[in-house]
Amino acid sequence: MIHASLAQLRRALDSRQISSVELATLFLDRIDALNPQLNAFISVDRAGALSAARAADERIAAGTAEALTGIPLAHKDLFCTEGVLTTCGSKMLANFVSPYDAHVVSLLKAAGAVSLGKTNMDEFAMGSSNESSYYGAVSNPWKTTHVSGGSSGGSAAAVAARLVPIATGTDTGGSVRQPAAFCGITGIKPTYGLVSRYGMIAYASSLDQGGAFGASAEDCALLLSAMTGFDPRDSTSLERAREDYAAALVAPDTGTKPLAGLRIGLPREFFAEGMADDVRAAVEAALEQYRALGATTVEVSLPNARLAIPAYYVIAPAECSSNMSRFDGARYGHRAAEYSDLADMYSRSRAEGLGAEVKRRILVGTYVLSHGYYDAYYLQAQRLRRLIAQDFQAALTQCDVIAGPTTPTTAWALGEMADDPVQMYLSDIYTIAVNLAGLPGLSQPCGFGADGLPVGLQLVGDYFSEARLLNTAHQLQHVTDWHTRRPATA
């Protein structure tokens, strides 16, 4: 059961081979046994999970089960959960119990999914290694001396080590795709606006987007289908009919060319210098598989992609500095024990409650938004954002899907980049531009590097092409077994 796909779990639950309570207990016991070495969870909610599982068993008995009814999952700890701690990886929210559920949490509860707890993350989702968490770094299940990636590192590590079959995450600059790549699982960030941000603690609002982690594209499709949908409480939620991404997957048929006609664009800039040899070898092998499946590959260009990181590190900190002003020690969260006046209360509460990386991004944002610098920084970054988005549109006239590495290297050692924020920023070179454009992106496992750590292949498509991305990954997963490999810890 531990390694079963969601479809297999569904059959087991519906045929009463296992109950939802038994399934939840199985995974909760694994969390108890394996989480001490991985640190993937910040909170485990055994009582809440078992109560939700009992309700799911009643639904199954009544014949009203949906695709996720009775399926265990975990939420990244920035989705507000009523009655369960939501820390966002920060000391600032160490005592924060949300009075309401995030929209995504409500949707998954209504679908009958069973939340086992909340996963570790970089503080306020600001980081690429999960090392900025106040609750400690997450270990990579494939090599516990290495990082899980970030910021949704806890969710990715938990799914990779099979502490839970599926998990939610968020992606502002690569925070679903990069940890999915580092942990050898599949992760998808949909088109900006498909997943409601209501109750999702904000980092950079014009870029933040909820996403899904699973062992396979099929599992991600099932989870994502349940997470999307219009929500009037999020002003940027898109008024579109919900899609059933799992139903859109084409049943693979060995011996045919299931991807005949699919044009895969390879951005020249993503295959240039900077990509490690072992990553390149795995990515090239996956592309060869795609050609065998009938797809054709064509070189495309994203000439402004190299500017995505500098533009992102203006736009994201600017939005972050505004969003983070809500943490003032007045209404919720940490308040300093001693202060002289109101301004001092704010300054000390924030100094004590926030970590170094969060403070740096707030200060950068404060600077680029200040009088006299706004045009040179913020508007220039937004102009580059348009050029980057236009590059993708031009490339997508020549191809249906853009493919390349998710990350330039496999996971690095814990502590290796802890003192060099810029070096860590540069590791998001292939993912960040996708957020600036607001396009959907997916990472799927495509092999292992020289050190035995997983390599991810990124697929990017036009707006609302989630079904195509998931099916493209699904077809590769039918002819390869990277997605079924499990780390020794699992």
Next chain:
Amino acid sequence: MSLSNEQVGHLARLARIALSDAEIDATRVKLDGIFALIEQMQAVDTTGVEPMSHAQELPTRLREDTVIETDQREAFQRIAPQTESGLYLVPKVIE
């Protein structure tokens, strides 16, 4: 571009983050590195390019002017550091 300690101190005051002198020093070094990265933007001529503030450039949605929220003061204030008679308590601002 490189920042002075005074500039970093000013930014920290604007952002309401208390920083010690040692922290200002360490922060300045890191910020200089970040701004060196950001400066790469200036090499591109973006004359005539319309700034893009959002991925989905949609008009702001309007809704009926009706009450959709209920009073949840008690639930919200249960998690506040300090309250009294339904009010959030902070240090006195006006003497």
